[in-house]
Every structure is written in structure tokens, then in C-alpha cells.
Amino acid sequence: MRRGEFPIASLPVWCSLNDVTFFDVKVGDIEGKGYGLVAERDLVNEEDNSESPLLLTIPKDLVLSAEAVEEYAKEDKNFRQLLEAAGHRSHRGDVLLFLMVQLILSSPDNPGAKNIVTPWTQYFSLLPAKVPIPTMWTDAELSHLRGSSLESAVAAKLSVLTKEFNDVRARSSDLLYWNDLLWADEVFTVHDWVLLDALYRSRSLGLPKSGESMVPCLDLVNHSRQSSAYFEESSNEEVTLLLREGCAVSSGQEITIDYGQGKSAAEMLFSYGFIDSDATAKSLVLPVEPTEDDPLAKAKLHVFGTPPTLQIHDSEDGVPQWTAPFIYLVCLNEEDGLNFALLQENDGSRHLRLHWQEEDVTDRAHELTALIDGHELRQIFELRAVTLIQERVEQQIKSLRDSHSNAMPGIVRAEILQTALHLRNLEADLLERAARALEDQKTRLLADNSVIAYLGFVEEPRTDEAGAALSNDEEDFS
Numbered sequence: 044m045r046r047g048e049f050p051i052a053s054l055p056v057w058c059s060l061n062d063v064t065f066f067d068v069k070v071g072d073i074e075g076k077g078y079g080l081v082a083e084r085d086l087v088n089e090e091d092n093s094e095s096p097l098l099l100t101i102p103k104d105l106v107l108s109a110e111a112v113e114e115y116a117k118e119d120k121n122f123r124q125l126l127e128a129a130g131h132r133s134h135r136g137d138v139l140l141f142l143m144v145q146l147i148l149s150s151p152d153n154p155g156a157k158n159i160v161t162p163w164t165q166y167f168s169l170l171p172a173k174v175p176i177p178t179m180w181t182d183a184e185l186s187h188l189r190g191s192s193l194e195s196a197v198a199a200k201l202s203v204l205t206k207e208f209n210d211v212r213a214r215s216s217d218l219l220y221w222n223d224l225l226w227a228d229e230v231f232t233v234h235d236w237v238l239l240d241a242l243y244r245s246r247s248l249g250l251p252k253s254g255e256s257m258v259p260c261l262d263l264v265n266h267s268r269q270s271s272a273y274f275e276e277s278s279n280e281e282v283t284l285l286l287r288e289g290c291a292v293s294s295g296q297e298i299t300i301d302y303g304q305g306k307s308a309a310e311m312l313f314s315y316g317f318i319d320s321d322a323t324a325k326s327l328v329l330p331v332e333p334t335e336d337d338p339l340a341k342a343k344l345h346v347f348g349t350p351p352t353l354q355i356h357d358s359e360d361g362v363p364q365w366t367a368p369f370i371y372l373v374c375l376n377e378e379d380g381l382n383f384a385l386l387q388e389n390d391g392s393r394h395l396r397l398h399w400q401e402e403d404v405t406d407r408a409h410e411l412t413a414l415i416d417g418h419e420l421r422q423i424f425e426l427r428a429v430t431l432i433q434e435r436v437e438q439q440i441k442s443l444r445d446s447h448s449n450a451m452p453g454i455v456r457a458e459i460l461q462t463a464l465h466l467r468n469l470e471a472d473l474l475e476r477a478a479r480a481l482e483d484q485k486t487r488l489l490a491d492n493s494v495i496a497y498l499g500f501v502e503e504p505r506t507d508e509a510g511a512a513l514s515n516d517e518e519d520f521s
């Protein structure tokens with residue numbers, strides 16, 4: 044759908060009409076980042092100044108939160124019908140419906156639909172038509188993410204977005220007003236829905252009172268890990284941007300906030316479309332699956348309930364840590380004391396239950412690491428888990444290496460290619476360090492007395508022979 048026009052030169056008028064105030068800062072073009080905020084004069088906030096200087100204030104009624112969407116629905120009958128038919132599933136979904144309406148109302152494709160206009164209808168046209176996050180990349184660009192943790196994450200997100208779009212379409216087609224505006228000439232497409240999601244993801248922020256919200260003008264502030272400003276929501280729910288304590292910004296310099304706060308390189312790319320040049324991967328998440336020959340695979344997936352993942356986190360000493368609760372479910376079996384049972388309720392419904400050592404632990408399927416604590420074979424179970432995790436990590440390293448020369452032909456924007464390569468390098472480094480840490484842990488477990496005893500080496504092993512025999516036998520406990 045074609046976008047409306049709102050030149051940046053008109054923003055000061057919009058701000059004065061809507062009580063948004065800039066103090067000594069203005070919107071400017073920032074190379075490689077789109078718009079941003081720059082200081083109009085030298086700004087300083089001394090180290091122990093308890094009252095930080097204000098840079099920007101935005102009144103409560105402009106904050107686009109789930110509550111604001113509900114309020115708007117009270118005033119607009121057509122939107123209320125749309126929200127009742129297709130909304131109320133999540134806060135994000137409701138905000139996306141509101142943005143969809145702003146897109147329609149501001150689009151030159153709908154000259155007749157301009158009768159209901161909110162401040163957001165005009166502001167929406169200032170938002171970029173392209174966001175550099177991977178859900179908006181071309182297939183050729185996406186092929187450069189192969190082997191990275193974002194390969195499956197982006198594919199899953201795109202499939203969810205397509206489902207959401209089809210769902211909104213199915214639920215609103217019976218509403219005459221919306222059917223005419225949205226679907227009759229197929230003016231609103233799945234690409235528009237992907238754009239709305241991208242705008243929301245890259246521009247929303249968590250406010251203490253209003254929750255996840257979009258705030259006009261505050262959403263023009265770019266990110267830096269050495270940020271000079273921060274935002275607050277006051278008791279009357281006005282949102283403010285303030286200069287950080289101990290910060291000095293010269294006239295013409297950019298004002299930034301920190302979007303990161305613990306986010307991994309993959310999360311930064313997924314949500315905002317860039318990675319800091321001095322970033323480390325921090326962490327990554329990979330999907331994991333049950334082993335192919337496990338007869339209990341389906342039951343294990345069912346009781347686990349959520350898509351199983353392996354999370355790898357970096358740590359300050361450079362030795363990565365991992366979390367993979369499903370892997371413990373994968374490596375335990377009936378002979379270890381893991382069982383499934385069907386529980387029949389009085390109303391006739393039946394539920395699959397998970398038992399560990401004859402105790403019903405269905406609600407603790409994610410806590411098997413804790414449940415095996417104290418078991419005499421605990422180290423054996425750990426060894427199986429470490430072996431499976433190591434295999435998964437090695438598989439990912441191989442996939443990163445193999446896919447490098449394998450990208451799809453097609454035009455790829457230089458900055459996108461650079462960002463994808465940056466992510467791949469950061470993740471390869473984290474995975475390789477994780478593989479070494481897993482190998483070390485395996486070696487430690489293999490030297491554990493209970494493991495040696497379990498494997499039949501109860502007598503003092505001669506180191507060389509034992510080591511060789513153990514590594515040959517690895518598959519037996521995986």
C-alpha cells in the first residue's frame with residue numbers, strides 16, 4: 044500500500060499542535076542511521092547533578108500503548124468492530140491493528156478514508172518505508188544468514204507473520220467497512236503487515252507504567268552503547284528524554300539512548316537491523332530436536348510444551364555456558380526411570396503425564412537438570428547431555444562453514460551483507476569456544492569415578508588404555 048507523505052520540515056508544526064517539546068535538540072539526518080537527534084548547543088550534565096536537563100517531552104495522550112488503542116476504540120465505531128473481530132489476542136497485535144488503520148487512513152490509495160484522523164495518522168507517514176531488520180530482507184540477503192542462529196528464527200517469524208495476516212484478513216472480511224478498504228482491491232498485503240511488525244519491533248520501548256509502547260519523536264533517537272541520554276515516564280505518564288549524569292554533548296553531536304541492555308548481537312539484528320561494531324555475540328539460541336530413533340520423541344515434545352532450544356551464553360572469563368532443558372528429557376529413558384502415562388479425568392478427557400522415578404513431574408518437564416540431582420547416575424546423564432549438546436554445536440559450526448560459499452544469487456545491499464557477515468563471525472567464535480568448553484567438560488566427566496565405575500572400569504585404569512577405550516565407546520552413552 045502506498046505511504047502518505049509527511050516531510051520532516053513539517054514536524055515542528057505537528058509538535059507544537061500536539062504539545063511535544065524539544066529543548067536544545069533537533070531532528071537531523073545521521074549517516075547510515077536515518078533520522079536522529081542532535082544537540083543545537085553544547086550540553087552538559089555534571090556528575091552529581093540530581094536534576095538531569097530535559098531534552099524532549101511527549102504528553103501521555105500521544106503514547107501508543109495497548110491502553111491507548113482501547114481508548115481509540117471507544118471513539119471510533121469502525122475500529123471498535125475491527126478490534127472485536129481481529130484483536131484482543133495480544134497487546135502487540137492490537138497496536139499493529141491500530142498502525143494498520145493509520146497506514147490506510149494516511150495512504151493516497153484511500154482518498155475517501157480521511158474523515159477520522161488522529162495525531163498518529165499524520166506521524167505514521169514520517170516512519171520509514173524500509174526497516175533493515177531481516178524480516179524485510181530479500182531472499183538473496185536472507186541466504187547470508189544461513190548457518191547463523193537467525194536462520195531458523197527469521198523463517199519462523201515470517202511464517203507467524205503470514206499466519207497473522209491471513210487471520211486478520213479472515214476475521215475482518217465480513218466487516219463491510221474494512222472489507223472495502225483493505226481487501227476488496229487487495230490494497231493491503233502481507234508485505235504491509237511485515238512492515239507494521241518491523242516498525243513496531245524496531246521503535247517500541249518498555250515504559251514502566253504504559254508497558255511496551257511507541258512514543259512519537261522519542262522513536263527518532265538512535266542507539267549507542269555509550270549513550271548520552273535516557274527516557275523516563277513521569278507520574279502523570281508524560282514521557283521525557285533526559286541528558287545522562289556526567290555527560291557532555293557538543294553542538295551538532297548526536298544524542299543517543301541504549302537499546303541494547305543485555306541484548307545479544309542476534310537480538311539486535313533481529314529487532315533493530317544493525318549490530319554494534321564492537322559487539323560480541325553475547326548469546327545465541329538454536330533449535331534442538333529429539334533423536335531420530337527415540338520411540339518416546341513425540342511424547343517428550345508434547346510434555347515439554349514449547350519449542351525446544353539450546354541457549355549458549357558467553358561469560359566474562361571467555362568460557363561459554365549453556366542451557367538446554369529439553370536435552371535432559373532426550374537423554375533419559377525408561378530404563379533410567381522416565382515414563383509416560385495417560386491420565387483419564389472424570390469428565391473423560393485424557394492427559395499425557397511425565398513420571399520420573401515414579402513421581403509425576405509433568406509440570407517440571409523443564410527442570411530435569413534439577414530432578415536428576417542426587418541420582419547415582421547423575422554424571423552419566425550429564426555425560427549424555429554434554430555429548431548431545433556438543434553434537435548440536437558441531438553441526439551448527441559445520442552449517443556456518445558450509446553455507447558461506449553457498450549464498451543465493453541476487454542483489455544484496457552492501458550494509459546488509461556486512462551485517463550478516465558480522466553476525467556469522469561473532470557466532471562462529473562463540474560456538475567454537477563453546478565446543479572447546481564442552482570437550483573439556485566431557486573429559487572431566489569421563490574421569491569421574493562414578494562414570495568410570497558405570498562403564499566397567501572400577502579397578503584402577505591404566506590411563507592410556509582407559510582413555511582410548513572410553514573415547515571408542517562414546518556412542519554407548521549418547
Ligand SMILES: C[S@@+](CC[C@H](N)C(=O)[O-])C[C@H]1O[C@@H](n2cnc3c(N)ncnc32)[C@H](O)[C@@H]1O
Binds near residue numbers: 316
Ligand atoms: C527507533 S528508530 C531510530 C530512528 C530512525 N533512525 C529513523 O530514521 O526513524 C530505530 C532504527 O534506527 C536505526 N538505528 C538506530 N541506531 C542505530 C545505530 N547505532 N546504527 C545503525 N542504525 C541505527 C535502525 O534502523 C533502527 O531500526
